Amino acid sequence: MWRELTKYIPAFPTAVLTGVDSEGYPYSVRCGARADESAGRIRLDLRGEHPFVEGPASLLCHSLNEQLWDLRNLLVRGALERDGAGWVFRPVRFVPGAGLGSVLKTFMEARRVAAAYLTKRGMSRPVIPWDRIRAAKQAAAARADKLR
Amino acid sequence: MFDQLPPEVHATIRQFRVAELSTLAKDSTPITWPVTGLFQPERGRVVFTTSIGLPQKALNIARNPKVSVLYSDPTGSGLREPAHVLLQGDATLSEVTTWNDDLDELWQLLAIRQPASKSFAEYRLARWFMDWYFMRILIYVKPRRVAWWARGDYAGPPRTLGSAATEEASRVA
Numbered sequence: 550m551w552r553e554l555t556k557y558i559p560a561f562p563t564a565v566l567t568g569v570d571s572e573g574y575p576y577s578v579r580c581g582a583r584a585d586e587s588a589g590r591i592r593l594d595l596r597g598e599h600p601f602v603e604g605p606a607s608l609l610c611h612s613l614n615e616q617l618w619d620l621r622n623l624l625v626r627g628a629l630e631r632d633g634a635g636w637v638f639r640p641v642r643f644v645p646g647a648g649l650g651s652v653l654k655t656f657m658e659a660r661r662v663a664a665a666y667l668t669k670r671g672m673s674r675p676v677i678p679w680d681r682i683r684a685a686k687q688a689a690a691a692r693a694d695k696l697r
Numbered sequence: 698m699f700d701q702l703p704p705e706v707h708a709t710i711r712q713f714r715v716a717e718l719s720t721l722a723k724d725s726t727p728i729t730w731p732v733t734g735l736f737q738p739e740r741g742r743v744v745f746t747t748s749i750g751l752p753q754k755a756l757n758i759a760r761n762p763k764v765s766v767l768y769s770d771p772t773g774s775g776l777r778e779p780a781h782v783l784l785q786g787d788a789t790l791s792e793v794t795t796w797n798d799d800l801d802e803l804w805q806l807l808a809i810r811q812p813a814s815k816s817f818a819e820y821r822l823a824r825w826f827m828d829w830y831f832m833r834i835l836i837y838v839k840p841r842r843v844a845w846w847a848r849g850d851y852a853g854p855p856r857t858l859g860s861a862a863t864e865e866a867s868r869v870a
Contacts, residue, residue, distance in 0.1 A: 569725065570785075577729060577767035596852040607728055616812060617807075624728065656826065660826070666793075682818045685805050686805065692809075
């Protein structure tokens with residue numbers, strides 16, 4: 550896990566820290582994150598006061614380009630804890646996302662999961678309305694200024 | 698609720714290309730992934746979708762509807778120093794679907810904002826390989842609380858609309 554954390558986290562200027570508030574709702578903010586392997590923690594540059602409770606939390610690092618492409622993301626599962634200096638993140642598991650592995654492998658796995666999802670529920674494979682989807686994409690061109 | 702929010706909040710939600718959607722796993726860990734969605738202020742909601750090939754967000758919501766949505770990456774939005782916005786609320790799910798009015802609108806939005814995705818439906822081989830991508834569950838989020846930070850500056854307390862926890866944070870700060 551630490552090999553991935555020290556390799557990938559520095560590539561993202563900031564991360565999305567998500568904990569849970571006192572009513573059990575997820576609560577997210579953007580902050581700086583630095584892997585500190587010697588301490589077994591991810592140090593947070595967290596500004597302001599936020600209603601986190603100690604416990605399960607995650608850190609998302611993600612990026613995209615201006616055309617919503619070149620997507621890269623990863624998630625670190627762990628826990629938010631308080632130490633003398635404030636909040637600190639104890640990582641438990643690294644979860645790779647888009648852009649960090651084989652696209653082919655990801656898509657093959659998604660095909661398998663979709664098939665299993667349908668089988669488990671006794672559903673037949675839906676027919677995709679390709680003509681409608683293509684028509685929608687063509688119709689979008691006429692509304693591009695509104696959609697952009 | 699959205700009719701009570703200032704224009705800067707609407708601009709962020711409408712223009713940001715991605716939001717960070719958090720759902721709760723079985724062990725209560727909040728799991729956050731970037732998503733693209735529709736802003737439907739007239740219906741008081743934001744709408745996301747997930748493919749049944751990547752169903753975990755929907756499975757989490759079916760177990761526990763509590764979610765949050767953070768808008769904090771302005772890439773591609775064209776906005777200069779936009780507010781960052783956090784929605785907290787409860788999500789509901791559709792059945793598995795391949796077409797409805799919301800998907801029509803979403804595919805149009807993506808055709809303009811993510812032009813590379815047009816190829817998913819264009820070629821026969823891509824259609825065979827990617828059909829799972831178009832088998833969708835819609836995620837409807839009606840916020841019960843909204844917090845926003847002007848210019849994405851988290852150092853100060855957010856402005857809020859809605860109930861308890863974020864307002865408590867504002868008093869603490």
